[in-house]
Amino acid sequence: MLDPRGPRFAAAVTTVVLILVLALGSGWLALAQAVVFALSAFTRFGPYGLVYRKLIAPRLAPPAEKEPAEPFRFAQTVGLVFALVAAGGYLLGAPIVGMVGAGFALAAAFLNAAFGLCVGCEVYLAYRRLAGRPLARRVAS
Amino acid sequence: MTGLMVAAGVLVAAAAFGLFRLRRDGRVRASSQPHFDFATLGVRPGRITLLQFSSAFCAPCRATSAVLRRVASTSEGVVHLEIDAESHLDAARALHIWRTPTTLIIDASGKVAGRASGTPTLAQVRASIGALHA
Numbered sequence: 001m002l003d004p005r006g007p008r009f010a011a012a013v014t015t016v017v018l019i020l021v022l023a024l025g026s027g028w029l030a031l032a033q034a035v036v037f038a039l040s041a042f043t044r045f046g047p048y049g050l051v052y053r054k055l056i057a058p059r060l061a062p063p064a065e066k067e068p069a070e071p072f073r074f075a076q077t078v079g080l081v082f083a084l085v086a087a088g089g090y091l092l093g094a095p096i097v098g099m100v101g102a103g104f105a106l107a108a109a110f111l112n113a114a115f116g117l118c119v120g121c122e123v124y125l126a127y128r129r130l131a132g133r134p135l136a137r138r139v140a141s
Numbered sequence: 142m143t144g145l146m147v148a149a150g151v152l153v154a155a156a157a158f159g160l161f162r163l164r165r166d167g168r169v170r171a172s173s174q175p176h177f178d179f180a181t182l183g184v185r186p187g188r189i190t191l192l193q194f195s196s197a198f199c200a201p202c203r204a205t206s207a208v209l210r211r212v213a214s215t216s217e218g219v220v221h222l223e224i225d226a227e228s229h230l231d232a233a234r235a236l237h238i239w240r241t242p243t244t245l246i247i248d249a250s251g252k253v254a255g256r257a258s259g260t261p262t263l264a265q266v267r268a269s270i271g272a273l274h275a
Contacts, residue, residue: 018148019152103148110155111158111159125233
């Protein structure tokens, strides 16, 4: 379970990084952000989350509510894909591809930071509807 | 320079979308009557059912669930039923559900009285139920 302000903070930092990626056209920065996404998606040691937990959370009141980690991890995985597309595009000499990848990632990160909207989570059902067969039930009722 | 302009364009478009969403989320809207047998999802006639479609990767689904449970526990003849959309994709397709949470308000005769995408407030749900009782 996560303090919901942690992912919002991570999304805000990600937004700034992705603006820099676009402004500088930097594939290496996009790659660094991809590593951050991967760490947040697959481990408990996402750097932005660590900063929030160690430096910011102790100064705030405890959260009124906690939320499950799965949606956040799924969103970070979606972010990872876009960041890899961006890094690949810039580093392999296709800056338009780089901009498209970074642009989508920026839109998603900004919507999360500013509005608490999780684009990856919303697209998930649409993706499942188009892609496939029903899965076993994962929502407790 | 182009990169900065792309960034600015993305931020403006995303902000417009976010504001649109903020206004629309949770609002209970009228719905067409789908050809769908709600009994297959466990909806029983004779009471109002708040039928919520959720998915595993969905933080607002939990908030919605809390709101709807609260309404069900404080209103006579109202039940809350949460369905995992992913394990009922046929129902999601038949009912045109593209995102979670989406809540259908089903009246005692089994008709869809309204639907809301996103997390509704207590007041929004109660108002739509009040309209059914009246």
